Amino acid sequence: xxxxxxxxxxxxxxxxxxxxxxxxxxxxxxxxxxxxxxxxxxxxxxxxxxxxxxxxxxxxxxxxxxxxxxxxxxxxxxxxxxxxxxxxxxxxxxxxxxxxxxxxxxxxxxxxxxxxxxxxxxxxxxxxxxxxxxxxxxxxxxxxxxxxxxxxxxxxxxxxxxxxxxxxxxxxxxxxxxxxxxxxxxxxxxx
Amino acid sequence: xxxxxxxxxxxxxxxxxxxxxxxxxxxxxxxxxxxxxxxxxxxxxxxxxxxxxxxxxxxxxxxxxxxxxxxxxxxxxxxxxxxxxxxxxxxxxxxxxxxxxxxxxxxxxxxxxxxxxxxxxxxxxxxxxxxxxxxxxxxxxxxxxxxxxxxxxxxxxxxxxxxxxxxxxxxxxxxxxxxxxxxxxxxxxxx
DNA sequence: CTTTACCCTTAATATAGTTTAAGGCTATTT
DNA sequence: AAATAGCCTTAAACTATATTAAGGGTAAAG
Numbered sequence: 001x002x003x004x005x006x007x008x009x010x011x012x013x014x015x016x017x018x019x020x021x022x023x024x025x026x027x028x029x030x031x032x033x034x035x036x037x038x039x040x041x042x043x044x045x046x047x048x049x050x051x052x053x054x055x056x057x058x059x060x061x062x063x064x065x066x067x068x069x070x071x072x073x074x075x076x077x078x079x080x081x082x083x084x085x086x087x088x089x090x091x092x093x094x095x096x097x098x099x100x101x102x103x104x105x106x107x108x109x110x111x112x113x114x115x116x117x118x119x120x121x122x123x124x125x126x127x128x129x130x131x132x133x134x135x136x137x138x139x140x141x142x143x144x145x146x147x148x149x150x151x152x153x154x155x156x157x158x159x160x161x162x163x164x165x166x167x168x169x170x171x172x173x174x175x176x177x178x179x180x181x182x183x184x185x186x187x188x189x190x191x
Numbered sequence: 192x193x194x195x196x197x198x199x200x201x202x203x204x205x206x207x208x209x210x211x212x213x214x215x216x217x218x219x220x221x222x223x224x225x226x227x228x229x230x231x232x233x234x235x236x237x238x239x240x241x242x243x244x245x246x247x248x249x250x251x252x253x254x255x256x257x258x259x260x261x262x263x264x265x266x267x268x269x270x271x272x273x274x275x276x277x278x279x280x281x282x283x284x285x286x287x288x289x290x291x292x293x294x295x296x297x298x299x300x301x302x303x304x305x306x307x308x309x310x311x312x313x314x315x316x317x318x319x320x321x322x323x324x325x326x327x328x329x330x331x332x333x334x335x336x337x338x339x340x341x342x343x344x345x346x347x348x349x350x351x352x353x354x355x356x357x358x359x360x361x362x363x364x365x366x367x368x369x370x371x372x373x374x375x376x377x378x379x380x381x382x
Numbered sequence: 383c384t385t386t387a388c389c390c391t392t393a394a395t396a397t398a399g400t401t402t403a404a405g406g407c408t409a410t411t412t
Numbered sequence: 413a414a415a416t417a418g419c420c421t422t423a424a425a426c427t428a429t430a431t432t433a434a435g436g437g438t439a440a441a442g
Contacts, residue, residue, distance in 0.1 A: 061335035069331055082324040092331075118309045125316035132323045133273040139326065140260055140283075142333060143366040144252035147399070166419065175334040180399055182421050338429075357389065371429055373391050
């Protein structure tokens with residue numbers, strides 16, 4: 001729980017009162033490797049804050065192939081924001097790649113906290129702004145560079161992740177097949 | 192100016208007092224076709240709300256080709272959020288595709304409004320959440336469908352835009368060349 | 383009203399990335 | 413210790429998309 005409070009305080013200080021309120025609405029949960037915390041067809045009930053471990057969020061194409069949209073490790077939030085706010089069924093999956101510990105908050109509880117701690121509007125606004133900028137960079141990169149360039153900048157940008165993830169997962173995140181990633185790696189090692 | 196206030200009120204009601212405060216910090220501006228309101232190398236000074244007209248935001252790859260990241264028409268906001276908040280030089284361009292009218296607000300003025308009208312934190316949080324969800328859908332689509340599928344769903348999702356934009360711009364947004372879009376359109380018309 | 387600049391198309395050639403298939407390696411499960 | 417399942421690699425054939433080049437049409441600018 002301390003991890004989450006520290007995370008918030010990294011943005012803005014919180015009073016004892018506010019901390020107690022937050023703690024009363026957030027629940028801790030342990031997740032096994034390969035366990036799903038969201039599946040297609042279900043409403044995304046929680047915003048999840050990752051204390052330990054690592055998740056991936058992915059969707060399926062019409063052939064049934066998986067495409068990773070996002071990873072989340074220690075200190076990241078993960079949820080299908082669209083489904084969470086609209087309470088409509090999600091088209092996405094969220095799966096633990098490693099055994100994990102998370103803090104979860106439900107929609108109604110989060111809205112309660114927004115109402116009672118206006119600071120949280122600010123904190124989440126900034127948080128989502130940062131995620132938006134990251135995602136936008138990713139879109140630009142996807143369109144403007146080759147698979148090799150994208151792989152190299154993934155390694156640079158997420159060195160901690162690249163060690164922990166199987167190449168299959170990285171390939172899916174980069175939008176290429178594992179076979180082609182293998183070739184990219186071979187080409188790079190020749191230099 | 193009324194357009195902007197109405198836009199905010201669409202999310203949350205504002206008092207006379209708050210409206211006056213907002214109006215005192217926002218400036219109106221007219222922009223000609225092809226005029227840039229942001230260029231690579233410059234700090235993005237403004238959040239811009241589009242009252243009339245249409246913009247595109249794009250970046251360059253290392254060969255100098257343009258890649259459209261986002262369009263913005265009536266009722267949309269456009270800015271390089273990363274550069275705006277960090278005050279670091281942008282790598283992006285924002286150009287009017289049609290003659291336009293916009294309302295602009297500077298970083299310090301916006302921060303002033305955030306401090307004095309906490310509601311605005313909420314409003315912008317929701318606004319950015321929506322943009323995030325849209326962008327995330329785009330990422331998934333980019334990875335999980337062909338150019339033809341992406342073109343079709345662009346037409347569906349942005350019918351008002353697709354009439355107003357030259358195909359060159361749409362191609363750049365879809366991540367394909369104009370020549371290939373031309374082929375896609377031909378294939379579709381054959382059916 | 384003419385000219386320039388932009389826009390759309392077609393088609394031939396080229397390439398980045400996919401598909402399919404197969405084999406070996408390593409971790410997990412039995 | 414054996415068996416299974418996931419992971420990584422290689423390579424050949426294939427496909428979606430890029431590149432280059434060219435021509436014609438239409439809207440903006442002088």
